[in-house]
Amino acid sequence: MTRDEIRDIIIEIIQDIDEEAEFDGLDADAPLRDQLDLDSMDFLDIVMELRKRYQITIPEEEYPELATLNSCVNYLEPKLQSVAVS
Amino acid sequence: MSFTPLKNLKSSYDTIVIGSGLGGLTCANRLARAGHSILLLEHHTKLGGLATWFKRKGHVFDVSLHGFPYGMVKTCKKYWNKAIKDSIVQLDNIVFDNPQFSLKTSFDKEDFVKILNQKFQIEMSVVDEFFATVNKMNFYDDQSMTTRELFEKFFPGRSDVHRLLLEPITYANGSTLDEPAITYGIVFSNFMNRGVYTFEGGTDKLIHMMQDELVANGVTICTKARVNRLIIEKDRITGVIVGNKKIHAKSVVSNSGITNTVTNLAGREHFSPDYLERFDAVKVNNSSCQVYFGVKQGERFDDVGDLLFTSTAKQFSSEEMLDMQTKSRTFSIYYPKTRPEKPDYTVVASMNGNYDDWMRLDDTEYEKAKVDMIERSYNDLERYIPGIREKVDWVEAATPRTFNRYTLHTKGTSFGTKFEGLEISRSIYKELPGLFHVGSVGIIMSGWLGAINYGVIVANDVDGYLRS
Numbered sequence A: 001m002t003r004d005e006i007r008d009i010i011i012e013i014i015q016d017i018d019e020e021a022e023f024d025g026l027d028a029d030a031p032l033r034d035q036l037d038l039d040s041m042d043f044l045d046i047v048m049e050l051r052k053r054y055q056i057t058i059p060e061e062e063y064p065e066l067a068t069l070n071s072c073v074n075y076l077e078p079k080l081q082s083v084a085v086s
Numbered sequence B: 001m002s003f004t005p006l007k008n009l010k011s012s013y014d015t016i017v018i019g020s021g022l023g024g025l026t027c028a029n030r031l032a033r034a035g036h037s038i039l040l041l042e043h044h045t046k047l048g049g050l051a052t053w054f055k056r057k058g059h060v061f062d063v064s065l066h067g068f069p070y071g072m073v074k075t076c077k078k079y080w081n082k083a084i085k086d087s088i089v090q091l092d093n094i095v096f097d098n099p100q101f102s103l104k105t106s107f108d109k110e111d112f113v114k115i116l117n118q119k120f121q122i123e124m125s126v127v128d129e130f131f132a133t134v135n136k137m138n139f140y141d142d143q144s145m146t147t148r149e150l151f152e153k154f155f156p157g158r159s160d161v162h163r164l165l166l167e168p169i170t171y172a173n174g175s176t177l178d179e180p181a182i183t184y185g186i187v188f189s190n191f192m193n194r195g196v197y198t199f200e201g202g203t204d205k206l207i208h209m210m211q212d213e214l215v216a217n218g219v220t221i222c223t224k225a226r227v228n229r230l231i232i233e234k235d236r237i238t239g240v241i242v243g244n245k246k247i248h249a250k251s252v253v254s255n256s257g258i259t260n261t262v263t264n265l266a267g268r269e270h271f272s273p274d275y276l277e278r279f280d281a282v283k284v285n286n287s288s289c290q291v292y293f294g295v296k297q298g299e300r301f302d303d304v305g306d307l308l309f310t311s312t313a314k315q316f317s318s319e320e321m322l323d324m325q326t327k328s329r330t331f332s333i334y335y336p337k338t339r340p341e342k343p344d345y346t347v348v349a350s351m352n353g354n355y356d357d358w359m360r361l362d363d364t365e366y367e368k369a370k371v372d373m374i375e376r377s378y379n380d381l382e383r384y385i386p387g388i389r390e391k392v393d394w395v396e397a398a399t400p401r402t403f404n405r406y407t408l409h410t411k412g413t414s415f416g417t418k419f420e421g422l423e424i425s426r427s428i429y430k431e432l433p434g435l436f437h438v439g440s441v442g443i444i445m446s447g448w449l450g451a452i453n454y455g456v457i458v459a460n461d462v463d464g465y466l467r468s
C-alpha cells in the first residue's frame, strides 16, 4: 500500500466510526483527538478495525503512534507494505 | 425464538460469554460483529443482569434505570444501534433536599458552576480550577490523593459543597471520601457534566432491543444456564461446564463478578502467588436496598422532579448512607412519559446497603427490617408527594440478599469492586490465557455506561487473542 492509500483507509475508518467527522482543513500533524473530537474509545475502534481488515496487531503501548494522521501513516507504512488495497 | 435450549447447543464456539449484564451483552455483540461465533450463557431466566425490571400487579419496576450520563448516546450508537440511541432522553429535574441545602438542577456543568458560584458563594476562579483539575484526571495518574483531600484543597471546611459534589456519586458507585481522587474525577466528569439521561420505554424495552440485535448478529443465547466451572487444560482455557454439559471454546469471557471468576469458576490453584496476593487485596463495593411503589391505575400526582437526592441527616457521610437506618435515599419518580405505550406512575427509593448487616438477621427479623425500611421510605416520600400512601396499590422491598440471589455477586455488590479490581480484571488473561473478565470493576468501569464501554475494551482484547 502507498502512503496515500493508507491515509485514505484511516480516513475511511474514522468516517465509519463517526460520520460527522469533518476532514476539510485537517492538519495532518496535529492530534486527531482534538480536531475530530475523538475519544479513547474511538481509538480502540480504529485498532480493532485495522486488526479485522489487515490482521495488524497494535499493542496498547503503541496507541500513541496513532495520534496524528501523519503519525498513523508512518506507523502503519511498514506494517501494510506488502498488503494490496482490496 | 431468540433463546436456544441447553441441549441444542453446539459442542464448540470461538468465545463463550458467561453472564448477560450490560458488559457481557456488549462484549458478545461486538465480538459477533467482528465475525466470531459466540455463545452467551446466563443463569437467570432473562438477560440484563442488574439492568433489570420486574412486573407486579400491572406495574413494571425498573431496578437500575435511575439515570446515566450523556456518553451513553454515542456509546449506544456505535456499539448497539440507532434505534437504541434514539430512545435515550434527558431527565430535566434533579432535586437535592437535605438540612444543608435544597435546590433543583439540570445536572450539567454550566448549572453546577452557577450553583457553586451563586448559591454556595465559591469564587469563580476556584470553581474553574476545580473543574479543570477533575477533567484532566486519567486512570493511570497518581492515585495517592483521596477525594477528601481533593475537596479540602478546593473547598476547605465546606461540608455542604462536598455533599453536593459527592452524594450522587456515592449512590452511583458506592464511593466514599477515601477513594482515590482520580476515580471521583473520572466519574464526576462523565456524569455531572451534560445532564442525566434515561431510556424511554424502560429497561425491558432496552434489553429486548439488545436481544434482537444480538440474534441478528448471530449470537447463540442460552438462559437458565449457570456455569459451574471453567475447563482448563495445559494452563489455558478450553471451555466451560454448564449443568453436566461441556462446551468448548478458544476463549471465555466472564461477566460474573471478578471474585467469583477467580475463586469459583477458575479456582485459585491456577493463579500465581503474586496475582493472588493482589487479588486478595481487592475490596468489593457495597450493595443496595430498594423500595418499589406502584400507584393505582387512575391515580396521579404532580411533577415533583425526576430524581430526588434526599436526606434528613445533618451532614454527608458515606457510613451514614450505608447504615440500615439511613436517613438518606434517592427517589426515582417514573411518570407516564417513562413508558408512553404503557403509562403508569411508580416510585423507586434507593439506598446503599451492607450485605453483612442483612445476612445477620433471622427470617423474622429480616421480614421486620424490610417492613421498617418501607415505613421510613413512605414517611420521606410523603414530604414530596403528600397522600402517596393512599394512592399506592403495590409496595415491596429488595435488600442486599435479593441482589446476591439474582446476580450471584459476592456480598450482593451493586457496583463491582473498588479501584484495585480493575488491574486484576484487565490482566487475568496473562495468568490464564483465553480467560477474560468483563463487568463492574474499579469504580470507573461500573454503571451502565462504564459496563458497556468496558465490554468494548474487553472485546478488543479477546479479538486480538483470537486473531493471534
Ligand SMILES: Cc1cc2nc3c(=O)[nH]c(=O)nc-3n(C[C@H](O)[C@H](O)[C@H](O)COP(=O)(O)OP(=O)(O)OC[C@H]3O[C@@H](n4cnc5c(N)ncnc54)[C@H](O)[C@@H]3O)c2cc1C
Binding pocket: B018, B019, B020, B021, B022, B023, B024, B041, B042, B043, B044, B047, B048, B049, B050, B051, B063, B064, B065, B066, B067, B068, B069, B225, B226, B227, B228, B255, B256, B257, B288, B290, B350, B403, B406, B407, B408, B413, B414, B415, B416, B438, B439, B440, B446, B447, B448, B449, B451
Ligand atoms: C440498585 C442499583 C441501582 C443502579 N442504578 C444505576 C443507574 O441508575 N445508572 C447506572 O448507570 N447504573 C446503575 N447501577 C449500576 C449498573 O446497573 C451496573 O453497574 C451494571 O448494570 C453492571 O453490569 P455488569 O456488566 O457488571 O453485569 P451485571 O449486571 O452484574 O450482570 C452479571 C450477570 O452475570 C450473570 N452470572 C453471574 N455468574 C454466572 C454464572 N456462573 N453463570 C451464568 N451467569 C452468571 C448474572 O446472572 C448477571 O446476569 C445500579 C445498580 C444497582 C444494584
